[in-house]
Amino acid sequence: MSTDMTTAGGQGGPSGTTVQAKGLRAGILDLGDSVMLGLASTAPVYSLAATLGLIVAVNGNYTPFVLLLGFIPVLFIAYAFRELNSAMPDCGTTFTWSRRAFGPWAGWMGGWGVALAGIVVLANLAQVAGQYLWLLIGDGSLAQNKLVVTGTGVLFIVLMTLVNYRGIRLGEHVQRVLTYVQYIALGIFALAIVIRITAGPPEGQAFDFEWFNPVGAFADPGAVVHGSLLALFIYWGWDTCLALNEETENPSKTPGRGAVISAFVLVAIYVSVALLVMMYATVGSDGIGLGNEANQADVFLAMKDVVLGPWGWLIVVAVLASVLSSTQTTILPTARGTLSMGTHGALPPRFGEVHPRNQTPGFSTKVMGAAAAAYYVAMSFLSENLLADSISAISLFIAFYYALTGFACFWYFRGTLRESARDLWFRGILPLLGALLLTAAFFISAVQMWDPAYGDTQIFGVGGAFVSGVVLLALGVVLAAVCRFLPSTRGYFLAKR
Numbered sequence: 480m481s482t483d484m485t486t487a488g489g490q491g492g493p494s495g496t497t498v499q500a501k502g503l504r505a506g507i508l509d510l511g512d513s514v515m516l517g518l519a520s521t522a523p524v525y526s527l528a529a530t531l532g533l534i535v536a537v538n539g540n541y542t543p544f545v546l547l548l549g550f551i552p553v554l555f556i557a558y559a560f561r562e563l564n565s566a567m568p569d570c571g572t573t574f575t576w577s578r579r580a581f582g583p584w585a586g587w588m589g590g591w592g593v594a595l596a597g598i599v600v601l602a603n604l605a606q607v608a609g610q611y612l613w614l615l616i617g618d619g620s621l622a623q624n625k626l627v628v629t630g631t632g633v634l635f636i637v638l639m640t641l642v643n644y645r646g647i648r649l650g651e652h653v654q655r656v657l658t659y660v661q662y663i664a665l666g667i668f669a670l671a672i673v674i675r676i677t678a679g680p681p682e683g684q685a686f687d688f689e690w691f692n693p694v695g696a697f698a699d700p701g702a703v704v705h706g707s708l709l710a711l712f713i714y715w716g717w718d719t720c721l722a723l724n725e726e727t728e729n730p731s732k733t734p735g736r737g738a739v740i741s742a743f744v745l746v747a748i749y750v751s752v753a754l755l756v757m758m759y760a761t762v763g764s765d766g767i768g769l770g771n772e773a774n775q776a777d778v779f780l781a782m783k784d785v786v787l788g789p790w791g792w793l794i795v796v797a798v799l800a801s802v803l804s805s806t807q808t809t810i811l812p813t814a815r816g817t818l819s820m821g822t823h824g825a826l827p828p829r830f831g832e833v834h835p836r837n838q839t840p841g842f843s844t845k846v847m848g849a850a851a852a853a854y855y856v857a858m859s860f861l862s863e864n865l866l867a868d869s870i871s872a873i874s875l876f877i878a879f880y881y882a883l884t885g886f887a888c889f890w891y892f893r894g895t896l897r898e899s900a901r902d903l904w905f906r907g908i909l910p911l912l913g914a915l916l917l918t919a920a921f922f923i924s925a926v927q928m929w930d931p932a933y934g935d936t937q938i939f940g941v942g943g944a945f946v947s948g949v950v951l952l953a954l955g956v957v958l959a960a961v962c963r964f965l966p967s968t969r970g971y972f973l974a975k976r
Contacts (some may be wrong), residue, residue: 498569501725501822502833503815503840507647508727513720513737514744516651519658520716520812522805523748524665524779524797525607530713531753532775535762538706539770540687541696542757543750545703548696549710550746552920553717555913556881557742559888560721561735562906566891568730571819572721572812573884580887583825583972584959589887590820591955592880594847596715596873597813599951601851602858603870604806605632611799615792629859633852639807640848643814646837647726650807657804664797665752668779671786672755683759690757708874708924711917713749715877716805717741722812756782810851814844824971825962864935865943871934872948878921879952885914925949 508516531542538545560572569575573593578586609631613621621627643650676683689695696703717738720727724734757769760782764770767782774781779798783791818840821830834841858866888910896907927933928945936943962968 498567498725499822501570501818501831502835502838503570503725504647504838505726505730506728508651508723508733510728510733510737510740512651513723513727513734514741515658516654516723516808516811517717517720517737517741518744519654519804520719520808521714521745522604522716522801523713523745524661524794524801525604525805526713526801527749527752528777528779528794528798529607530709531756532769532771532778534706534709535757535769536772536775537702538696539762540690540757541692541703542690542706542762543753544691544693544696545706546710546750546753547691547746548693548703549707550714550742552913552916553711553714553881554739554742555909556885556917557717557739558905559885559910559913560718560738562910563884563888563891564721564724564735564738565731568724568734569819570722570725570815571823572718572724572816573880573887574816574820574825575823576887576891577883578823578825580891583974585883585887587820587825587959587962587971588955589880589883590816590825591958592876592883592952593816594813595951595955596876596880597809597847598851598854599869599873599876601636601806601809602855602866603873604802604809605636605851605855606859606866608632608635608799608802608806611795611802614795615799625859625863629856632855635803635806636848636852636855639803640810640844642807643810643848644834644837644839644841644844646839647723650811654804654807657800657807660800661797661804664793664800665748667790668783668786668794668797669752669755672759675786676755676759684757684761686754686758690754704920704923705927708920708927711877711920712874714742714745715873716808717745719808719812722815759786810844810847813847814840817843817847824968824974827965827967862936865947868934868936868943869947869951871944872928872951874924875921875928875948875952878917878924882914882917882921885910885912885917889914 534542534545563576567575567579571590574586574590577589606628609628610622612631613619613627642653720737720741721734724730727733756778760767760769762768762770767774767785769778779794783794787793817826817830818833820826821828821843829842832842833839858869889907892902892906896903925945925948928942928948930942931937931940933942934944938946963972
């Protein structure tokens with residue numbers, strides 16, 4: 480394990496901050512790579528396909544406004560990530576920053592939040608990848624075969640784990656191809672809709688500025704909150720480029736810029752595509768309407784043949800590429816998070832090992848891949864409904880570690896906030912507001928999940944999504960307590976931050 484120390488180049492932050500070098504391949508990624516990874520990690524095509532119908536179901540024509548509203552706390556937290564990274568460009572991100580701000584327990588739980596969200600969402604991505612591959616082959620009937628889909632999903636996790644294990648440059652090349660495929664296909668899909676809107680019969684609905692009217696949207700505050708929580712999920716993932724900060728050129732600045740740029744590009748893509756789809760398909764409950772319950776699991780799959788005709792398979796390829804892309808980029812930050820935890824002594828030393836030739840977190844990458852595969856297989860055969868509800872609980876994990884990062888930014892820089900208006904806003908006010916909004920989202924989401932009618936399962940009269948979320952978060956407390964007394968990790972909990 481490397482013990483070299485490098486000084487971070489923060490602006491206006493506390494002095495004397497150092498980042499422990501870990502043996503990763505430094506400077507291999509540039510700003511373009513960073514932005515691309517931020518965009519790819521959100522699985523934009525799949526996220527839209529799977530979530531747009533759900534948002535429309537509760538918000539109707541006000542969906543574009545809700546997409547913008549849900550972006551606000553995400554943007555504020557993106558600024559928190561950028562500013563903390565400028566002071567401490569450590570691949571542990573939330574773990575490292577929360578530890579420096581609040582102490583070892585907060586840091587450990589922040590790292591657990593990142594890893595937990597990654598492992599659970601990988602199970603979802605693996606299942607979707609397995610289904611969509613077999614939708615492309617033959618008559619598509621094998622997409623309904625649980626054993627075939629599960630086996631295929633596990634193979635995809637293994638493949639993407641191997642890609643990440645072999646080196647960041649190989650991973651970047653694979654990521655670039657998958658990103659091009661999904662965005663080109665999405666572009667063709669959007670262009671086809673534009674052509675049909677322009678030349679076809681007026682069966683859709685015309686654009687209306689009322690769709691962005693907050694007064695009309697907030698006529699039903701509960702629907703706005705619900706839609707904003709769903710939007711939180713589709714924006715999640717841009718922070719991957721921060722987890723690769725030690726492998727990026729100018730690590731104190733470039734990853735932060737990449738995160739903010741990718742966040743803005745994402746909101747532009749989501750709102751633009753949502754508008755086109757709404758104008759063409761409408762929010763009605765018939766046919767390809769976005770309000771049709773039969774379409775809510777995947778609005779693109781419902782529209783593909785109507786929009787693209789014999790080329791409808793392109794959108795299936797786009798969703799598959801999007802899911803595979805996100806599978807790879809989800810393993811990246813979780814493995815680097817546990818690498819940092821191992822380097823700083825929060826996990827056993829093996830987690831801090833870097834492969835000498837590949838310069839990747841060898842052990843951590845394999846553990847994250849194995850954990851995701853094991854969770855997916857166990858939940859698939861234990862209860863697919865419980866698997867779906869645990870995936871619903873991801874919003875809790877995201878809100879938890881994003882909010883923790885926002886609070887950490889405000890607290891870490893609290894002594895420097897009066898030095899300039901810029902520091903006050905970007906290191907104080909905006910991160911704090913983002914953290915407060917996401918804390919509210921956490922508790923509102925938890926209350927909604929408590930309802931036994933929420934999701935597909937209930938346990939002891941409580942919604943299965945709530946139980947899954949609470950149990951998995953509480954497991955982090957148990958694991959932290961175990962590490963507190965392990966000889967190899969107790970020093971982390973006793974050391975001064």
